[in-house]
Amino acid sequence: xxxxxxxxxxxxxxxxxxxxxxxxxxxxxxxxxxxxxxxxxxxxxxxxxxxxxxxxxxxxxxxxxxxxxxxxxxxxxxxxxxxxxxxxxxxxxxxxxxxxxxxxxxxxxxxxxxxxxxxxxxxxxxxxxxxxxxxxxxxxxxxxxxxxxxxxxxxxxxxxxxxxxxxxxxxxxxxxxxxxxxxxxxxxxxxxxxxxxxxxxxxxxxxxxxxxxxxxxxxxxxxxxxxxxxxxxxxxxxxxxxxxxxxxxxxxxxxxxxxxxxxxxxxxxxxxxxxxxxxxxxxxxxxxxxxxxxxxxxxxxxxxxxxxxxxxxxxxxxxxxxxxxxxxxxxxxxxxxxxxxxxxxxxxxxxxxxxxxxxxxxxxxxxxxxxxxxxxxxxxxxxxxxxxxxxxxxxxxxxxxxxxxxxxxxxxxxxxxxxxxxxxxxxxxxxxxxxxxxxxx
Amino acid sequence: xxxxxxxxxxxxxxxxxxxxxxxxxxxxxxxxxxxxxxxxxxxxxxxxxxxxxxxxxxxxxxxxxxxxxxxxxxxxxxxxxxxxxxxxxxxxxxxxxxxxxxxxxxxxxxxxxxxxxxxxxxxxxxxxxxxxxxxxxxxxxxxxxxxxxxxxxxxxxxxxxxxxxxxx
Numbered sequence: 161x162x163x164x165x166x167x168x169x170x171x172x173x174x175x176x177x178x179x180x181x182x183x184x185x186x187x188x189x190x191x192x193x194x195x196x197x198x199x200x201x202x203x204x205x206x207x208x209x210x211x212x213x214x215x216x217x218x219x220x221x222x223x224x225x226x227x228x229x230x231x232x233x234x235x236x237x238x239x240x241x242x243x244x245x246x247x248x249x250x251x252x253x254x255x256x257x258x259x260x261x262x263x264x265x266x267x268x269x270x271x272x273x274x275x276x277x278x279x280x281x282x283x284x285x286x287x288x289x290x291x292x293x294x295x296x297x298x299x300x301x302x303x304x305x306x307x308x309x310x311x312x313x314x315x316x317x318x319x320x321x322x323x324x325x326x327x328x329x330x331x332x333x334x335x336x337x338x339x340x341x342x343x344x345x346x347x348x349x350x351x352x353x354x355x356x357x358x359x360x361x362x363x364x365x366x367x368x369x370x371x372x373x374x375x376x377x378x379x380x381x382x383x384x385x386x387x388x389x390x391x392x393x394x395x396x397x398x399x400x401x402x403x404x405x406x407x408x409x410x411x412x413x414x415x416x417x418x419x420x421x422x423x424x425x426x427x428x429x430x431x432x433x434x435x436x437x438x439x440x441x442x443x444x445x446x447x448x449x450x451x452x453x454x455x456x457x458x459x460x461x462x463x464x465x466x467x468x469x470x471x472x473x474x475x476x477x478x479x480x481x482x483x484x485x486x487x488x489x490x491x492x493x494x495x496x497x498x499x500x501x502x503x504x505x506x507x508x509x510x511x512x513x514x515x516x517x518x519x520x521x522x523x524x525x526x527x528x529x530x531x532x533x534x535x536x537x538x539x540x541x542x543x544x545x546x547x548x549x550x551x552x553x554x555x556x557x558x559x560x561x562x563x564x565x566x567x568x569x570x571x572x573x574x575x576x577x578x579x580x581x582x583x584x585x586x587x588x589x590x591x592x593x594x595x596x597x598x599x600x601x
Numbered sequence: 602x603x604x605x606x607x608x609x610x611x612x613x614x615x616x617x618x619x620x621x622x623x624x625x626x627x628x629x630x631x632x633x634x635x636x637x638x639x640x641x642x643x644x645x646x647x648x649x650x651x652x653x654x655x656x657x658x659x660x661x662x663x664x665x666x667x668x669x670x671x672x673x674x675x676x677x678x679x680x681x682x683x684x685x686x687x688x689x690x691x692x693x694x695x696x697x698x699x700x701x702x703x704x705x706x707x708x709x710x711x712x713x714x715x716x717x718x719x720x721x722x723x724x725x726x727x728x729x730x731x732x733x734x735x736x737x738x739x740x741x742x743x744x745x746x747x748x749x750x751x752x753x754x755x756x757x758x759x760x761x762x763x764x765x766x767x768x769x
Contacts (some may be wrong), residue, residue, distance in 0.1 A: 365680055375673075377639055379701040380695075417736070427668070427747075431746065528602035536605075554618075
């Protein structure tokens with residue numbers, strides 16, 4: 161079925177292998193000029209990341225690898241490969257040219273399939289995937305995108321569900337009321353997580369403590385100094401041999417986890433006043449792959465924002481020369497992510513992916529990050545639009561029913577505003593249609 | 602999210618935000634993510650060692666932001682000290698339980714923290730170990746250290762307040 165490569169310029173070589181595992185056809189497109197997303201054959205440990213396959217090596221039995229990309233629209237056609245212990249799942253790989261080759265209807269979910277890893281299938285026996293156009297580290301896709309991302313390219317012009325008028329009214333009213341409250345409070349908003357806040361509460365000075373829904377058996381009490389000693393020891397291990405000062409990161413981490421880990425280092429330094437790791441934080445700042453990260457999904461970008469907001473707060477107490485560079489970095493990523501907020505579908509929410517990639521899926525974590533980052537940005541920069549973004553984000557989040565009956569947060573919602581169950585709670589890609597205001601019928 | 606809510610609260614003083622945040626935390630504590638009353642957070646993939654890189658990091662992110670949330674609350678000087686302390690105390694058992702489990706149960710002989718904080722301790726079973734699982738452990742212990750300091754500072758504020766009261 162693979163046509164000769166010569167028929168299509170831009171595709172040097174096209175090798176197809178067919179397997180008959182549970183239906184979908186499996187292709188291996190060998191194309192050195194194309195981008196291949198991060199490939200984690202070793203269950204997420206990072207082996208094989210960011211490399212390209214120079215020769216059409218047959219896949220070992222039991223493995224799937226699907227790559228379908230084009231040069232002209234490659235940003236739209238990355239193949240996302242998610243690996244778990246016992247399977248690979250290709251989340252989305254659709255290429256218009258590829259579709260023409262095949263002369264058949266390729267559904268968006270064409271490549272969603274699973275297979276068991278063979279016992280011999282260690283990283284060494286897998287074909288190496290290398291990218292001749294980029295050497296940068298790529299991070300892998302997330303399993304939870306499995307359902308949400310299947311909209312693929314076509315989701316860009318497919319029908320989407322708008323929010324019901326009732327929801328829109330409720331959100332607008334909620335936002336208005338909170339913005340008014342914020343105006344009443346009239347705080348400066350320019351203090352980075354400072355403790356000096358004025359307080360103009362409406363006569364209340366006590367919090368309502370919600371009774372706990374479950375009593376936890378308290379562990380034996382130990383001296384708080386012991387906890388501190390333990391923390392120091394664990395931090396030494398974290399920043400020990402697994403950490404590379406020349407990159408400011410950990411080779412086995414991916415982009416989002418490396419930025420979160422650095423945030424933890426910042427927190428530790430800020431909290432304890434142990435400043436020995438400042439150079440590690442600065443090393444990440446100097447070596448982070450900014451152009452690559454700016455092409456990543458919105459949650460990745462927002463984790464970066466949070467890192468540098470915390471970093472600036474820490475630097476302001478210890479080494480102020482880093483405050484402005486950190487804030488500049490936060491602003492760069494915040495502005496880049498802000499395009500992901502959308503009200504035309506489902507009345508609000510943050511798209512998981514950048515435009516054209518996971519653009520049909522609004523992920524809860526990404527929306528939460530947007531709220532948190534907007535809040536932090538407002539405190540750093542004092543722009544009203546940032547405060548309003550945080551308020552609108554939260555009001556929509558709460559009213560859209562993103563929080564389920566158990567009080568847990570759903571994983572996200574697709575372009576039909578259908579809710580996906582929380583990944584952490586179920587760890588399966590089940591979907592559940594929740595009746596709610598959001599669904600216009 | 603939690604720290605976003607406390608941040609929003611600071612600027613709007615909408616008490617509903619703090620209640621919403623408590624509901625989110627309490628729901629996690631009451632959910633199957635915390636399988637027993639010992640209070641240790643467990644991802645469903647933990648015992649079977651099938652977590653991916655993202656899941657290794659999630660517990661850490663949760664404790665990181667829980668810490669920010671509590672720090673924000675503790676710093677709200679317009680609220681009664683006792684009120685702030687009560688909220689912090691509400692989560693002390695849960696946070697301490699996880700910090701203990703990280704150190705006593707999930708830490709291997711090489712000092713690295715594995716993925717599953719409950720279950721048999723130390724070297725008895727093999728755990729997934731990565732920079733992310735270790736980082737999550739760091740976050741839980743960091744959270745308890747932060748909580749202890751916040752409670753100490755509130756205690757101090759309380760005693761200072763009392764002294765001032767006496768002087769009057």
